[in-house]
Amino acid sequence: MDITELSIKEIKKGFAAKDFSAKDVTEGFLSKIEKEDKKIQAFLDVFGPEAIEKAKKIDEALAQRKELPLLAGIPCALKDNMLVKGHPVTAASKVLQNYIAPYNATVTEKLEKEMAIILGKLNLDEFANGASGEYSGFYPTKNPAALDYVPGGSSSGPAASVAARMCAFSLGSDTGGSIRQPSSFCGVVGLKPTYGAVSRYGLIAMASSLDQIGPIAKTVEDAEIVFGIIKDKDVMDSTSCDPKKTIKETDPKKLRIGIVSQAMGEGIDEEVKIAFKQAIEKLGKENIEVREVSLPYMEYSLACYYIIMTAEVASNLARYDGIKYGKRTDQAKDLIDSYFKTRKEFLGKEVKRRIMLGTYCLSAGYYDAFYARAQKVKTIIINDFKNAFKKVDLLMLPTSPILPFKFGEKMADPLSMYMADLLTVPANIAGLPAMSIPCKKINGLPFGIQFMAPAFLEKKIFSFGKFFETLW
Amino acid sequence: MLTKQEVEHIAKLARIEFNDTELEAMRKDLSSIIGYVEKLKEIDIEGIEPATHSIDLKSVFRKDKGTDAEISQSLIDLAPDKEKRHIKSKPVF
Numbered sequence: 001m002d003i004t005e006l007s008i009k010e011i012k013k014g015f016a017a018k019d020f021s022a023k024d025v026t027e028g029f030l031s032k033i034e035k036e037d038k039k040i041q042a043f044l045d046v047f048g049p050e051a052i053e054k055a056k057k058i059d060e061a062l063a064q065r066k067e068l069p070l071l072a073g074i075p076c077a078l079k080d081n082m083l084v085k086g087h088p089v090t091a092a093s094k095v096l097q098n099y100i101a102p103y104n105a106t107v108t109e110k111l112e113k114e115m116a117i118i119l120g121k122l123n124l125d126e127f128a129n130g131a132s133g134e135y136s137g138f139y140p141t142k143n144p145a146a147l148d149y150v151p152g153g154s155s156s157g158p159a160a161s162v163a164a165r166m167c168a169f170s171l172g173s174d175t176g177g178s179i180r181q182p183s184s185f186c187g188v189v190g191l192k193p194t195y196g197a198v199s200r201y202g203l204i205a206m207a208s209s210l211d212q213i214g215p216i217a218k219t220v221e222d223a224e225i226v227f228g229i230i231k232d233k234d235v236m237d238s239t240s241c242d243p244k245k246t247i248k249e250t251d252p253k254k255l256r257i258g259i260v261s262q263a264m265g266e267g268i269d270e271e272v273k274i275a276f277k278q279a280i281e282k283l284g285k286e287n288i289e290v291r292e293v294s295l296p297y298m299e300y301s302l303a304c305y306y307i308i309m310t311a312e313v314a315s316n317l318a319r320y321d322g323i324k325y326g327k328r329t330d331q332a333k334d335l336i337d338s339y340f341k342t343r344k345e346f347l348g349k350e351v352k353r354r355i356m357l358g359t360y361c362l363s364a365g366y367y368d369a370f371y372a373r374a375q376k377v378k379t380i381i382i383n384d385f386k387n388a389f390k391k392v393d394l395l396m397l398p399t400s401p402i403l404p405f406k407f408g409e410k411m412a413d414p415l416s417m418y419m420a421d422l423l424t425v426p427a428n429i430a431g432l433p434a435m436s437i438p439c440k441k442i443n444g445l446p447f448g449i450q451f452m453a454p455a456f457l458e459k460k461i462f463s464f465g466k467f468f469e470t471l472w
Numbered sequence: 473m474l475t476k477q478e479v480e481h482i483a484k485l486a487r488i489e490f491n492d493t494e495l496e497a498m499r500k501d502l503s504s505i506i507g508y509v510e511k512l513k514e515i516d517i518e519g520i521e522p523a524t525h526s527i528d529l530k531s532v533f534r535k536d537k538g539t540d541a542e543i544s545q546s547l548i549d550l551a552p553d554k555e556k557r558h559i560k561s562k563p564v565f
Contacts, residue, residue: 102546195526209525238532239525303509314486321487323561328552336487338562344489352488353501356479359486360502370509375522377512382523414501415508431526455527 003028004165008074008222011168015062015073022062022073026055026117029075033119033166042141042151042161044080045088046120051075054117071229072115077167079158080121081128082213083202084108091204092136093126095326095346105202106237107171107213107230114229119167122157126348127317128178128206130154131420134411135350145187145446149404152182158216159186163446169217169226173203175210176305177399177424180436183216184399184448187438189465190216191223192424194455195431196241198227199234207312208239210305210428220437220465227458245456250393252467255460257283258293258392267422268401271442276398279439279449282471293391297384298426300377305425306418307361307374314358317351353414378429385430389454394464397423399436399448424450433458437465439472473503 003025006014014020020028030048037043058073078084081091083101085108090096104112111118125135133141133156141156143149144164151160155172159182162170172179174192183190191214198213205211215226233242259280264273283290322328322342329345332338347355361370388395401422410417427434432455436448451468453460479499483490490498545557553560 099550100546102543102550103541196529235534239529241527241529297515300512300515303511306505306509307512318487322552324559325547325550326552332562335562335564339487340489343487347488352490353498355486355488356482356498357502357505360482360506363482363485370512372522373512373517374509375524376517376520377515378523378526379520380515380517382526415504418505418508429526 004032007219008071008168008225011074022055022058022117023052025073026051026075026119029119029167032164036164036166039147040142040144040160040164040166041139042122042157042164042166043077043120044090044092044123044138044157047087047118051117051119054115058115069114070225071111073117074168075117075119076111077119077122077158077161077170078108079124079155079170079172081124081173081204082107082171084118084121087121089121089204090137091127092124092138093320093346093348093351094137095320095322095342097327099326103202106199106234108202110230110232122155122161122170124156125154126351127204127313128154128173128175129313129350129354131177131181131417132156132405132410133182134407135348137348140407143186143404145441146404146444148406149445150185150407152185152400152404154178155182155190155216159183159188159190162186162188162216162218169215169222171213171230172216173206173211173213174428175206176309176421176428179214179216180399180424180434180448180450181420183436184438184450185404185446187441187446187448188216188218189220189223189435189437189469190214191227191435191458191461192427192433193227193231193458194433195428196239197231197433197456197458199232199237199240201234201236205316207309208316209312210309212428220435220462220469223435224462243456247457247459250460250463252464253286253288255393255464256289256291256391257464258388258395259290260298260395260397261292261294262296262298263397263423267419268398269403271403272398272401272447275439275442275447276449286471291392293388293395295384295388297377297380301381301426301429302418302422304374304377304381304429305421306357307370308378310354310358311361311371312358313354314362317347317355320347322346350414381426382430385426385432393453393460395452397450397452399424399450403442403445403447427452431455433461435461435465437469474499474506
């Protein structure tokens with residue numbers, strides 16, 4: 001038996017039946033990291049000895065037959081933009097290379113309270129800016145399914161580490177697809193929860209009105225369990241909320257599935273269209289009600305996103321000036337020169353591009369034409385989705401318009417890289433929950449389909465997702 | 473297309489130093505991306521309210537009461553240059 005292939009519930013059962021100890025499980029994953037991560041490079045930091053110590057404590061508690069929390073002894077890892085007290089947190093940026101987290105993120109607190117075992121920190125595109133993992137300030141993560149292909153981004157490490165079975169689950173963050181797109185590229189399940197469902201306290205901010213933390217896992221059930229633990233209202237994040245929206249357990253076969261006509265047109269690869277149509281046919285055979293719905297404004301989401309997101313990136317990343325923390329240049333003659341040179345030396349190319357674009361959109365004379373207009377378009381897009389959900393329970397669309405691509409393929413043309421976000425950004429603009437679930441591989445490359453639900457109705461996605469993943 | 477002067481102005485606002493080659497590359501990239509996002513001009517936004525957040529959020533109020541997070545020293549320790557409990561920087565002039 002390969003312990004690293006087990007689901008959360010299977011590991012728990014194994015503990016109860018004494019098939020293996022928590023130490024066995026943690027060591028199993030750590031040796032997988034030792035063996036696989038030299039080539040995949042998903043981890044930026046591994047907490048080996050600390051993880052084994054924690055596992056031993058859980059074994060002691062298990063021996064005393066104590067009632068343990070749901071995630072006790074389950075090895076996981078976090079994207080390196082979430083704070084774990086006493087450990088480095090870099091957001092994969094050189095500007096934070098020497099930064100040690102002075103406190104825990106709320107999600108870290110929740111995982112520790114659950115006695116989950118944090119194995120380490122995972123790679124990403126610098127400050128979560130990217131769609132391929134290539135913009136990590138340190139090294140690129142490889143796609144475990146095909147090593148010369150990108151794993152997607154920005155949660156490159158979180159998706160690749162779960163796909164390569166180097167942790168039982170991981171946490172990523174999703175601002176415009178950063179959980180779902182790499183999950184699709186690596187062949188794992190990834191959930192972006194409703195905006196506000198999970199506290200962002202201790203998550204290094206990228207675009208605050210869009211950022212959301214969520215789980216990446218092997219199965220829909222595992223993702224559901226982890227989401228149940230990390231979601232909550234938090235006094236440290238005023239945008240977090242728990243509307244306690246309860247719905248009855250739904251029969252997945254009775255849910256009405258909407259296909260977005262606009263998500264089947266321009267900019268979608270032929271292979272993706274074919275695979276998506278096959279998935280629709282599969283649902284037809286299961287007698288699922290599938291109907292086409294129109295979201296006429298969805299196509300404007302990407303343009304809207306690249307204004308709002310870059311404006312917020314420009315504001316949030318203004319703090320990396322080398323004064324209070326992080327790296328500081330030693331080349332400057334005075335204070336203002338120290339800002340210019342610190343940011344030149346330690347911020348990466350894509351981050352600079354987005355700061356520049358956001359600064360332009362917010363600058364005098366352009367604010368109304370760009371940012372103010374984008375916020376109004378956002379209202380229109382939100383209403384578009386509200387109307388669609390009057391007719392269907394879930395929306396189904398390909399997670400990514402393209403299959404995983406090779407390293408370097410899209411680096412020369414930033415706009416072509418941005419197009420990779422085409423089908424994931426609408427959920428962030430509208431604040432809706434969306435989950436990518438793996439389907440059959442295309443030419444050996446993973447491919448995922450995403451399901452979107454109305455705000456705070458993640459439960460509908462879990463219900464249908466658990467059924468959907470059995471079809472493959 | 474943006475002009476070189478416009479890109480220099482934005483770089484100054486963003487507090488990032490670029491050399492001439494980088495500025496030219498940035499001018500090309502920004503112009504192409506701005507050309508794309510101008511797509512939003514196709515939409516009639518007359519009478520539409522702007523959305524700040526995607527979900528209905530209520531303002532959160534609490535008593536303005538300080539708590540000791542017990543991390544002030546570790547925050548100061550993270551500064552690249554300091555003296556006792558003060559963070560040092562280059563001179564303003």
